[in-house]
Amino acid sequence: MTDTDLLFKDRVVVVTGSGGGLGRVYALEYAKRGAKLLINDLGKTTINRQTYNAADLVVKEIKEKFNGIAIANYDSVDTRGDRIIEQVINEWGRIDVLINNAGILRDKAFNNMTEKEFTNVLDVHLNGSYKLTKKAWSYMKEQNFGRIINTSSPAGLFGNFGQANYSAAKMGLVGFAETLAKEGYKNNIMVNSIAPLARSKMTENVIPKHILKNLGPEKIAPLVLYLTHETTKVTNSIFELAAGFYGQIRWERSAGQIFNPTDENYFTPEAILNKWDDITDFKTDIKPFNKKSHPVELSDYNALITKAK
Numbered sequence: 001m002t003d004t005d006l007l008f009k010d011r012v013v014v015v016t017g018s019g020g021g022l023g024r025v026y027a028l029e030y031a032k033r034g035a036k037l038l039i040n041d042l043g044k045t046t047i048n049r050q051t052y053n054a055a056d057l058v059v060k061e062i063k064e065k066f067n068g069i070a071i072a073n074y075d076s077v078d079t080r081g082d083r084i085i086e087q088v089i090n091e092w093g094r095i096d097v098l099i100n101n102a103g104i105l106r107d108k109a110f111n112n113m114t115e116k117e118f119t120n121v122l123d124v125h126l127n128g129s130y131k132l133t134k135k136a137w138s139y140m141k142e143q144n145f146g147r148i149i150n151t152s153s154p155a156g157l158f159g160n161f162g163q164a165n166y167s168a169a170k171m172g173l174v175g176f177a178e179t180l181a182k183e184g185y186k187n188n189i190m191v192n193s194i195a196p197l198a199r200s201k202m203t204e205n206v207i208p209k210h211i212l213k214n215l216g217p218e219k220i221a222p223l224v225l226y227l228t229h230e231t232t233k234v235t236n237s238i239f240e241l242a243a244g245f246y247g248q249i250r251w252e253r254s255a256g257q258i259f260n261p262t263d264e265n266y267f268t269p270e271a272i273l274n275k276w277d278d279i280t281d282f283k284t285d286i287k288p289f290n291k292k293s294h295p296v297e298l299s300d301y302n303a304l305i306t307k308a309k
């Protein structure tokens with residue numbers, strides 16, 4: 001590592017679900033760059049018929065490979081997420097970077113999905129991220145520094161057959177991040193969402209093998225580290241990344257149609273029907289959320305509200 005590299009010396013980083021998959025790769029990269037890490041995972045790993053806590057193995061790997069500093073945690077993010085943050089506060093007195101990454105799948109066509117399958121997925125992804133973020137937030141505000149990544153998914157942004165539960169949670173995480181970005185900006189807390197696609201336990205039986213081979217998780221980590229570095233001021237943004245592709249996603253609003261009270265039958269379903277093509281015309285679109293690094297404010301709607309009066 002050189003002085004011009006993006007270092008995380010003495011930054012305290014929490015990566016949930018980092019006993020394997022994407023989280024482990026992020027954790028190793030942070031450790032290589034000097035961070036102190038909490039490795040959270042409730043999972044177990046079996047090697048030669050011996051079962052270990054997945055988090056312990058990653059802590060060991062960090063120590064052996066980088067002479068790094070790491071502690072393990074085995075709590076479930078949804079029930080004990082606050083304790084995870086308490087553990088780093090007790091250990092190191094601060095929390096700089098929070099990667100909300102832990103996740104599960106309970107895929108099933110919506111018709112057959114039970115309420116438990118729906119809520120379990122929301123609990124781990126959305127409520128788990130809430131629990132950690134809620135506990136970390138006041139510390140980040142106080143220290144005037146924080147970086148948070150919420151892990152969304154293409155399935156959340158665009159929908160995917162059999163993933164109503166997962167999509168709801170993953171889109172919820174985007175909305176959660178967007179509001180946090182606005183509330184945290186003045187305290188130098190930057191919050192972004194990523195929608196990755198990568199080879200892991202979660203995808204090994206879902207994505208065909210010939211595609212999986214290009215989807216190395218090490219291709220996701222660089223953007224996560226970039227977005228959470230102290231010099232990065234990007235916030236309120238969504239990034240899609242896979243196989244070495246990195247792109248940004250943003251919302252788009254059609255040019256739309258303003259109804260004039262002097263028009264006959266304005267504000268009626270029939271008026272909507274008559275103007276449908278104009279309402280949904282994207283030829284002259286507006287990109288409401290395209291500011292590079294600043295949160296969008298309510299005042300951005302002023303032009304529309306004024307025109308529509």
Ligand code: NAD
Binds near residue numbers: 020103201
């Ligand atoms: P993975 O299954 O390899 O890793 C997820 C880890 O989270 C596991 O080690 C698991 O034990 C842990 N975990 C599960 N529930 C937990 C809980 N309640 N508390 C603590 N830890 C828990 O999967 P991955 O692909 O590395 O996924 C990481 C994140 O990326 C997930 O949020 C996933 O939804 C998201 N994601 C992954 C892909 C992909 O292509 N791999 C695509 C979109 C989104």
